Amino acid sequence: MRFFSVLALLFAFAFGSGGEAHAQQDLTMTWIGILCLIVFVVGYFFIAAEEVFHINKAKPAMFIGTAMFFLIGTYMVLNGLDLHPLQGKIDHLTIEVAQIVFFLMVAMTYIEALIDRDVFNTLKYNLVSKGFTYKKLFWLTGLIAFFLSPVADNLTTALILSTVLLTIDKDNKPFLVAGAINIVVAANAGGAWSPFGDITTLMVWAAGKAPFIDFLALFPASIIGWAVTAFLLSRYVPEGSPHFDAKSEKRVTIKPGGKAIIALGVLTITSAVLGHNFFHLPAMYGMMFGFSLLSLYVYYFKKAYKNEEPMHVFHFMSKIEHDTLLFFFGILSAVGALHFLGFLEYLIALYDKLGQSPVNIAVGFVSAIIDNVPVMSAVLNANPKMGLDQWLLVTLTAGIGGSLISFGSAAGVGVMGKLRGIYTFGAHMKLAWTVLAGYIVSLVVWYVQFEILGLF
Structure with missing residues (x-):
């Protein structure tokens, strides 16, 4: 299973190699294209085999993300090629990476602030003190994730609820692994039927491929698919309840x-959404605005509550998982290099070979292997002639497909950072068949609703 993602990536590239590349210049069959592909696959192998080699996934990700561009630059200089396209790609990629990294940084900082204020411990106390079993807590956290992610976003939702899992019982690994997968799947499925739930849905909505209200038509496929996965996962949740002694446990x-x-956290998410919706600002500007509000509030708190222990916003920042941010930088840069070389453009040629539905379904698998943002960007840039039903299908698959692999989505990467050593690539792949079953069910629901009944 560890080799599956790499083999699938190579298959996707090889199958499409006969098509016409849509990039400005096709370097895929040159020595630099082949060398960079080898660097990517080898680096990706070490990312996937993090448990085997005991190397933090951020390290190989940063290496391939930077080394590939240095190799490309060397090739272009040796061959006297114009460097402006490379510079333009780097500029665009820098903006893309900065948006994600700053977004994540603010979200993680808020979570650390909430932890410091015992928000999650209070939530844990309220849940556990009611006597809920592990199975009830499993379903409850999943439901919260599914309905919270459309309002906020799938990453923030997954980070919050994975923290709740740890506060419930940090030692019960079967509960934590099943609960983590459930939260990732629920957050990604919930984000698929809202323009604000995921970056890819925002991209499709901003490009005018589907009106705001029509995203809601994906609700049945999203919730039923998640429910199937959750039901299968619930079989692996242990019996019993978290330990709670009303006499010894302090309220x-x-x-x-x-x-x-x-x-302020709610206001931050609202600012990011409204700023993007009405002013076309990158979501990170709304998040950074919220970060400034948090900084000012911490300053006010020190002055107004002199008898209370002061808060320090930069102390909150020091506790976030910086390796997660570096991983995003590396993997997005590496995928950007592949896109520049022309590899991702080959995926578009498959529309002519296989048809719209098969390729849009395959996008879900590809987004789990690579990343749904550049894959969706390639689809939007190619702009194949598709109806509303197909644009919503690719939105659905790109959104929920990332759940198939632990680091196939921002939500999965975030949870891996929170539950380090517990929710890992290997732990996820052992139960990945439950996610695949839910993915297939979602596709069946979409087909019945859109293609047979025409309800959209």
Whole structure:
């Protein structure tokens, strides 16, 4: 299973190699294209085999993300090629990476602030003190993830609820692994039927491929597919309940300032959504605006609550998983290099070979192997002639397909960072068949609803 993702990637490239490349220059069959592909596959292998070699996934990701561009630059200089296309690609990629990294940084900082204020400990206390079993907690966290991600986003939702899992029982690995997969699947499925739930849905909506209200038509496929996966995963959730002794367990409440930070967090997400919707600002600007509000509030808190322990916003920042941010930088840069060389453009040629539905379904698998953002970007740039039903299909598959592999989505990578050593690539792949079953069911629901009944 560890080799499956690499083999699938090579198959996708090889199958499409006979088509016409849509890139400005096709370097795929040159020595630099082949060398960069080898560098990517080898680096990706070490990312996937993190548990075997005990190497943090950010290290090989950063290496391939930077080395490939140095190799490309060397090739272009040796052959006297114009460097402006490469510079343009780097400029575009820098903006893309910065948006994601800054977005993640603010989201993670808010989570650390909420942890400091005992928000999640209070939520844990309220859940566990009610006597809920592990199975009930499994379903409850999944439902919250599914309905929270359309309002916020799948990454923030997954980060919050994976933290809740740890506060419930940090030692029960079967519960944590099943719960983590459930949260990732639910967050990605919930984000697929809302323009604000995932970056890819925002891209499709902003490109005018589907009106806002029509995204809601994906709700049945999203929730039924998640429910199937959750039902299968629930069989691996242990019986019993988290330990709770009402006499010995001290009641936990939110510390002063905690509720204000919750309100600021909601305002931050709202600013990101509204800023993107009405002003066409990158989501990171809304997030950074929210970060500035948090910084100012921490300053106000020190002055107004002199008898309370002060908060320090940069202390919150120091506790976030920086390796997760570096991983995103590396993997997005590496995929950007492949796109520049022309490899991702070959995927578009498959529309002519296989038809719209098969390729759009395959996009889900490709997005799990690579990343749904550049894959969706390639589809939008190629702009194949598709109806609303097919644009919503590719939106659905790109959104939920990332759940097939642990680091196939931002939500999965975020949860891997939170549950380091527990929710890993290997742990996910052992139960990946449950995610695949839900993926197939979602496709069946889409086909019945859109192609047979015409309900959209």
